[in-house]
Amino acid sequence: MSTTRERIDSAMLHPELRAEGDPDAIIRGGRRLDHAEGTSRPLRRAPEPQPRGAKVRGNRPIDQQEAAARFIAATEHEKMHDERLWDLRQKRDREMHGIPEWEELRSLASAIKEHTLTHLDEYLDQFETNAKSNGIHVHWARDAAEHNHIVHGILRDHGAKSLIKSKSMLTEECGFRHYMASVGIEVIETDLGERIQQLDNEDPSHVVVPAVHKLRTDVAEVFSHTIGTDPDNTDVHYLAEAQREATRPLILNADAGMTGANFVVAETGSFVVCTNEGNADLSANVPKLHITSIGIEKIIPRLEHLAVFVRLLSRSALGSPMTQYTSHFRGPRAGGEMHVVLVDNGRSERLGLEEFWTSLKCIRCGACMNTCPVYRRSGGLSYGATYSGPIGLIINPTFNARKYSNLPFASSLNGSCTNVCPVKINIHEQIYAWRRVLVKQHEVPFAKKAAMKAAGVLLSRPAAYRAAIAAADTALAHLPRFVIYNGLNAWGKHREVPHPPKQTFHSWYHENRGAKR
Amino acid sequence: MRIGLFVPCYIDAFFPKVGIATLELLERFGHDVHYPRDQTCCGQPMANSGFKAECADTEALFVRNFSGFDYVVSPSGSCVHHVRDNFDAIEQTDEVKAVRARTFELVEFLHDVQKVDAFPWARFPHRVGLHNSCGTLRRLKHALPSELHEPFFSKPTDLLSKVDGIEFVRPARPDECCGFGGTFSVFEEVVSTKMGYDKVRDHAQAGAEYIVSADSSCLMHQQGCAERIGVPMKFIHIAQILNGASA
Numbered sequence: 001m002s003t004t005r006e007r008i009d010s011a012m013l014h015p016e017l018r019a020e021g022d023p024d025a026i027i028r029g030g031r032r033l034d035h036a037e038g039t040s041r042p043l044r045r046a047p048e049p050q051p052r053g054a055k056v057r058g059n060r061p062i063d064q065q066e067a068a069a070r071f072i073a074a075t076e077h078e079k080m081h082d083e084r085l086w087d088l089r090q091k092r093d094r095e096m097h098g099i100p101e102w103e104e105l106r107s108l109a110s111a112i113k114e115h116t117l118t119h120l121d122e123y124l125d126q127f128e129t130n131a132k133s134n135g136i137h138v139h140w141a142r143d144a145a146e147h148n149h150i151v152h153g154i155l156r157d158h159g160a161k162s163l164i165k166s167k168s169m170l171t172e173e174c175g176f177r178h179y180m181a182s183v184g185i186e187v188i189e190t191d192l193g194e195r196i197q198q199l200d201n202e203d204p205s206h207v208v209v210p211a212v213h214k215l216r217t218d219v220a221e222v223f224s225h226t227i228g229t230d231p232d233n234t235d236v237h238y239l240a241e242a243q244r245e246a247t248r249p250l251i252l253n254a255d256a257g258m259t260g261a262n263f264v265v266a267e268t269g270s271f272v273v274c275t276n277e278g279n280a281d282l283s284a285n286v287p288k289l290h291i292t293s294i295g296i297e298k299i300i301p302r303l304e305h306l307a308v309f310v311r312l313l314s315r316s317a318l319g320s321p322m323t324q325y326t327s328h329f330r331g332p333r334a335g336g337e338m339h340v341v342l343v344d345n346g347r348s349e350r351l352g353l354e355e356f357w358t359s360l361k362c363i364r365c366g367a368c369m370n371t372c373p374v375y376r377r378s379g380g381l382s383y384g385a386t387y388s389g390p391i392g393l394i395i396n397p398t399f400n401a402r403k404y405s406n407l408p409f410a411s412s413l414n415g416s417c418t419n420v421c422p423v424k425i426n427i428h429e430q431i432y433a434w435r436r437v438l439v440k441q442h443e444v445p446f447a448k449k450a451a452m453k454a455a456g457v458l459l460s461r462p463a464a465y466r467a468a469i470a471a472a473d474t475a476l477a478h479l480p481r482f483v484i485y486n487g488l489n490a491w492g493k494h495r496e497v498p499h500p501p502k503q504t505f506h507s508w509y510h511e512n513r514g515a516k517r
Numbered sequence: 518m519r520i521g522l523f524v525p526c527y528i529d530a531f532f533p534k535v536g537i538a539t540l541e542l543l544e545r546f547g548h549d550v551h552y553p554r555d556q557t558c559c560g561q562p563m564a565n566s567g568f569k570a571e572c573a574d575t576e577a578l579f580v581r582n583f584s585g586f587d588y589v590v591s592p593s594g595s596c597v598h599h600v601r602d603n604f605d606a607i608e609q610t611d612e613v614k615a616v617r618a619r620t621f622e623l624v625e626f627l628h629d630v631q632k633v634d635a636f637p638w639a640r641f642p643h644r645v646g647l648h649n650s651c652g653t654l655r656r657l658k659h660a661l662p663s664e665l666h667e668p669f670f671s672k673p674t675d676l677l678s679k680v681d682g683i684e685f686v687r688p689a690r691p692d693e694c695c696g697f698g699g700t701f702s703v704f705e706e707v708v709s710t711k712m713g714y715d716k717v718r719d720h721a722q723a724g725a726e727y728i729v730s731a732d733s734s735c736l737m738h739q740q741g742c743a744e745r746i747g748v749p750m751k752f753i754h755i756a757q758i759l760n761g762a763s764a
Contacts, residue, residue: 069707078711086690093663102666371664373694377711410705412698412712413565414651419664432603435567444567448704452568459526459563460574462555469530490703494710495741498531505529505536509552513540 047217048076053202053381059403061443064410067382068374071213081213082376088209089370091319092420099311109312110424112305113361117351123266123299124342130269134331137339144174147343151176151258151291152183154339158289160185160255166273166280167191168260169207169364170295170343172386188250190279192243199226205380205388208317208366213379257283258291259329262313262363263306264299270330271298271340272306274313274323281327288336292329296347297360309363312422317365350398355433359394361423368417368427374410383407390417394430397438405443408434469504519549521586523579523620525593526558532733538760539592539623545638545760546631553582560606561599565699573606580607580616588630589620592756594653594732595699597622602656622657623756624731628672635679638761642682645758646725647673648716648739650732651694659731663692673731673755680758688719697738713742717750727751729758 051074054067072078096102116123128138141147147170155163163185165171177198180187189195193211197204200222204210211219216234223239224231227246233239259280261271271292273280284290300306314323332338351357369375369389380388385396385404393411396404408431415428438444458465491497503511520543524536543550559579560572579600583589591597600620607613627633653659653673660671677683696702696712703709717739720728728750730736736752743750753762 065705065707068705072707072711082715096666099666373696373712374705374708377708409566409701410708412651412694412696412701412709414694414698415655416651416662416664416692416694419655419662432565432567435565436569437567439567439569448566449568452563452566452571456560456563456568456571456573456575459558459560460578462557462578465557490706491741493706494745495713495738496744497741498737500531501533503533505524505533506554508533508537509540513552 050218054384062384068378071379085370095315126266139341141343148179162186164254165258167194256289257287276324291339316367316422367420371416518587521583521589523591535754538756542760556582559596592623598652598656640681645727646720648730686723688723717743
């Protein structure tokens with residue numbers, strides 16, 4: 001029995017000391033016994049942990065759906081991601097409406113790319129000749145390994161131990177950072193988003209905005225244990241400034257710089273890099289040695305063609321009229337050296353694929369990702385591949401059909417990607433075509449195959465089909481199995497099954513228009 | 518005109534009212550409408566999943582059922598899209614080509630072939646949100662998708678505007694996919710249902726009492742999603758409104 005005094009005491013206690021609703025607290029006489037410090041809770045709520053990407057297990061097929069489900073379960077991340085990218089799509093639409101000849105530009109861009117891709121050897125030769133006469137060293141790499149060796153060789157020749165670089169999807173494709181780490185060369189990404197991803201040891205989740213799947217609480221967490229920021233301070237200016245302070249000395253002291261290229265001009269032997277942070281210019285201009293990795297599909301014949309692409313690129317990507325920096329590189333600076341590595345890495349082979357070669361028109365704007373309702377809700381890392389979103393669905397299987405065999409199925413085939421694509425790649429048709437190829441190559445699960453075979457048999461035999469739903473009025477509840485094939489379970493897990501009517505149309509027709517054949 | 522009525526499997530089974538409304542509507546315009554009894558499906562579920570060989574027999578059956586009509590009309594955009602654009606698992610004989618070319622989705626048929634200027638029997642005094650399925654929007658080109666910079670048009674809106682009392686609401690993302698996507702809805706069900714939740718919430722926030730569509734498959738999915746998360750919303754096929762359904 002508690003005394004009156006104790007009851008009053010207890011009623012007057014702060015809720016934290018009464019420890020109401022805390023199953024772990026030890027309470028005597030209405031008062032928490034343990035040390036206040038030990039049980040006090042932080043004032044802020046713990047932020048939602050960042051959902052991680054697809055589990056990659058060697059060559060086994062990536063389970064995009066599993067990773068997407070975890071992303072959706074992280075409701076704050078999913079909502080932010082969906083809204084942020086949808087906002088980019090809307091900004092793109094606004095820019096589009098400001099250009100009366102938008103659709104004409106798209107057709108032109110597509111035609112230029114198709115022309116170039118069908119004369120690729122000529123333009124590459126032309127570029128090489130002109131680049132060399134500009135004083136650029138030109139290298140050719142058959143695949144990722146060759147690219148990495150060539151770059152390593154150049155760095156070794158110069159005794160370079162550190163490399164600052166701007167964002168490049170090609171170097172992601174080549175596993176460049178991992179390779180450089182293995183040979184003891186420090187790589188510093190200079191794009192802020194890419195740097196965040198590098199510090200978090202994570203791939204970019206988007207081709208233009210690589211850390212778009214992260215909340216600022218995630219960034220604060222990463223920075224707190226990599227560059228020593230306050231984990232509770234999620235102010236974007238504070239975080240950006242801290243990163244600037246940490247990275248700037250590394251940039252100033254780097255031995256070599258590396259960039260990618262958005263466009264390569266054959267007639268001038270020059271290349272163009274588009275960024276919004278100016279970081280490519282730092283990478284190219286601070287150290288004396290500048291190395292550029294370029295996929296062979298980036299070439300365009302003439303400088304005047306650039307005007308078409310520059311008008312489309314940033315409008316499609318971020319809904320801004322231009323990137324902040326559009327830098328032309330024509331040759332080494334006085335006292336400096338410039339190297340270009342032209343990389344194939346599967347592109348020639350892709351060029352020979354009748355249904356898929358036009359995927360090489362891609363200018364990596366990311367518009368298809370921003371508009372894709374599946375991508376926005378799944379996060380780019382759910383694809384477990386260098387390229388995510390719609391363009392990833394059709395490019396990744398060219399690298400490894402088994403590993404990426406599930407990806408072409410991660411689409412509702414809505415076709416919005418095709419409509420936003422500035423170079424008019426028929427993305428959704430290629431997704432559909434990949435499904436056929438993968439089924440033909442037996443890269444789909446047995447259960448799916450069995451279900452589809454059974455459906456094909458049933459639906460082509462009217463008598464059997466009608467027999468299956470013969471006792472229609474009572475058996476209708478079982479129909480989803482025939483109509484949706486693989487499962488009432490998957491249908492009903494997160495949504496209600498349809499309410500079966502009293503009668504099928506078939507039997508209604510029989511009753512009401514019976515005489516008519 | 519002699520018209521073959523194609524009632525896809527899921528409409529036959531779950532939405533007989535949609536089939537009946539389509540039939541009656543075509544009959545109102547004086548057409549000689551036939552429903553071939555041996556029809557089942559167009560082959561789309563197998564085809565969309567990549568199984569070309571598995572849909573050959575179903576496609577052949579479709580041609581046997583619908584050969585010889587002036588038009589084949591169906592209240593399902595995605596099925597018509599399959600017949601017209603992807604129906605290639607069988608040899609493309611003249612007969613097959615003719616059936617494919619004569620197959621129309623109901624809205625297209627009423628708008629482009631019949632050129633209907635009034636539905637005097639139709640009255641629908643409700644706020645509706647129009648859902649263009651991706652098949653009708655981006656393949657059959659029922660309306661201008663928001664991604665393109667071209668002159669605006671919308672065939673379903675043209676038709677529905679002739680219905681007395683109807684009021685349209687505009688959701689924030691009018692042509693975002695609802696997540697049905699055929700077999701996508703079961704093979705990728707988590708993403709599919711999340712898209713469905715967002716779709717029905719968007720229409721609800723815009724003030725829609727009904728979501729109206731030319732595709733019952735999208736509506737079946739959206740209804741399942743709305744019921745699961747408790748969004749009060751009604752769903753109706755455009756054929757039912759045009760045929761004079763009161764609610």
